[in-house]
Amino acid sequence: MPSPVVAAWGDRVPTRQTQRELKEEILYETAARCFNKNGYHGTSLTDLANELGIKKTSIYNYVADKRELLYGIHVRSLEAARAAKDEAATEKTGLAKIRKMVFNYVSEITHSPTITFILLEDGALAPEQADEVLAGRTALDHELRIWVAEGIKDKSIVPCDPKMVSLLITGGLAWVSKWYNPGGEWSGEQLAESMSIYFARMLSTSFVDQLPAPRPAMAR
Amino acid sequence: MPSPVVAAWGDRVPTRQTQRELKEEILYETAARCFNKNGYHGTSLTDLANELGIKKTSIYNYVADKRELLYGIHVRSLEAARAAKDEAATEKTGLAKIRKMVFNYVSEITHSPTITFILLEDGALAPEQADEVLAGRTALDHELRIWVAEGIKDKSIVPCDPKMVSLLITGGLAWVSKWYNPGGEWSGEQLAESMSIYFARMLSTSFVDQLPAPRPAMAR
Numbered sequence: 482m483p484s485p486v487v488a489a490w491g492d493r494v495p496t497r498q499t500q501r502e503l504k505e506e507i508l509y510e511t512a513a514r515c516f517n518k519n520g521y522h523g524t525s526l527t528d529l530a531n532e533l534g535i536k537k538t539s540i541y542n543y544v545a546d547k548r549e550l551l552y553g554i555h556v557r558s559l560e561a562a563r564a565a566k567d568e569a570a571t572e573k574t575g576l577a578k579i580r581k582m583v584f585n586y587v588s589e590i591t592h593s594p595t596i597t598f599i600l601l602e603d604g605a606l607a608p609e610q611a612d613e614v615l616a617g618r619t620a621l622d623h624e625l626r627i628w629v630a631e632g633i634k635d636k637s638i639v640p641c642d643p644k645m646v647s648l649l650i651t652g653g654l655a656w657v658s659k660w661y662n663p664g665g666e667w668s669g670e671q672l673a674e675s676m677s678i679y680f681a682r683m684l685s686t687s688f689v690d691q692l693p694a695p696r697p698a699m700a701r
Numbered sequence: 702m703p704s705p706v707v708a709a710w711g712d713r714v715p716t717r718q719t720q721r722e723l724k725e726e727i728l729y730e731t732a733a734r735c736f737n738k739n740g741y742h743g744t745s746l747t748d749l750a751n752e753l754g755i756k757k758t759s760i761y762n763y764v765a766d767k768r769e770l771l772y773g774i775h776v777r778s779l780e781a782a783r784a785a786k787d788e789a790a791t792e793k794t795g796l797a798k799i800r801k802m803v804f805n806y807v808s809e810i811t812h813s814p815t816i817t818f819i820l821l822e823d824g825a826l827a828p829e830q831a832d833e834v835l836a837g838r839t840a841l842d843h844e845l846r847i848w849v850a851e852g853i854k855d856k857s858i859v860p861c862d863p864k865m866v867s868l869l870i871t872g873g874l875a876w877v878s879k880w881y882n883p884g885g886e887w888s889g890e891q892l893a894e895s896m897s898i899y900f901a902r903m904l905s906t907s908f909v910d911q912l913p914a915p916r917p918a919m920a921r
Contacts, residue, residue, distance in 0.1 A: 649876075652877070682903050
């Protein structure tokens with residue numbers, strides 16, 4: 482029987498479909514957190530079930546296996562990175578594009594627990610999935626390099642090695658997935674703003690005097 | 702029978718002791734590479750033995766278990782980071798200290814395959830080992846923050862959030878372990894020099910105009 486589209490008990494009780502989507506989201510969030518913390522091979526479906534307080538067999542209502550979860554997280558994260566980049570591509574200079582992309586991407590990874598940079602462990606994905614993820618990352622890195630080169634040409638960025646700079650920026654972004662704590666002292670916006678300024682300062686031809694200073698801890 | 706200290710056949714044939722040390726070193730290098738690539742839980746002693754072309758049982762001549770390898774790599778890497786820091790502590794300003802530390806640390810990780818930043822996967826180390834590694838990393842991060850604060854005070858570093866800046870630098874350094882290829886286009890020295898300049902430029906109160914420009918590929 483298909484899930485009803487309209488809730489029988491009114492709007493305050495979520496429909497079965499909404500509940501299912503919510504549970505699926507929580508499953509993906511938990512998987513992303515565990516894979517990041519313990520590695521893909523270091524996380525079992527039993528670990529995930531225990532973490533969620535459900536039976537392992539219940540997970541199979543949502544995914545066929547652990548790999549499907551990992552692949553889903555990689556796909557979402559790549560899509561978010563692409564969106565961050567596409568939206569930044571309308572900026573005028575190479576520097577402004579990079580600054581905006583860093584801002585967009587950090588905003589995304591700090592706001593969604595399933596948008597994250599997971600290391601590609603060998604054998605974790607099927608070969609064709611691993612190829613797809615790697616190709617996506619390579620394409621993003623390549624475009625970042627093109628923007629750095631563009632910035633050198635339009636004189637917004639000082640002469641530098643575009644490949645090395647791209648790797649440094651990618652590293653800084655990937656690292657956020659490891660240490661950022663949503664309940665910690667910085668909001669996603671604060672971190673996104675600060676990181677984009679830090680990287681801009683690293684590359685800019687005009688002297689950016691002011692870095693974001695320490696702020697009082699957020700009221701939460 | 703203890704291994705002879707002087708080689709019976711002269712200097713050109715390594716002593717048994719030297720051979721043993723060499724094999725142990727290769728075992729650790731291979732383990733560091735595999736743990737970094739596939740995760741600790743994703744690497745078995747059988748994988749390591751296959752990689753080395755030896756029997757799994759031969760590994761037990763050198764270590765009691767896989768965990769001992771991981772712990773050894775963590776200890777060496779922490780010691781190297783501490784040495785990089787101690788040597789930089791004699792510099793005059795906060796900025797100069799950070800710049801020197803980045804240079805020293807990148808030199809080390811690019812020159813030794815066993816000095817590397819491995820993610821702390823849950824359950825990979827014994828609890829007291831994990832506590833030790835975490836305490837070592839926290840201490841290093843804390844001292845980095847003190848240097849940033851010192852640099853703000855001595856006016857070599859612009860006002861910024863020392864904690865956030867330390868995390869960005871640590872991330873950049875940790876990431877090198879993931880992507881640096883010793884046979885690639887940059888020598889360890891080139892990378893160490895460039896990265897220390899990039900980070901200095903991010904923080905410096907005086908405008909560092911010139912970033913390291915692209916160089917022709919190394920003759921190797």
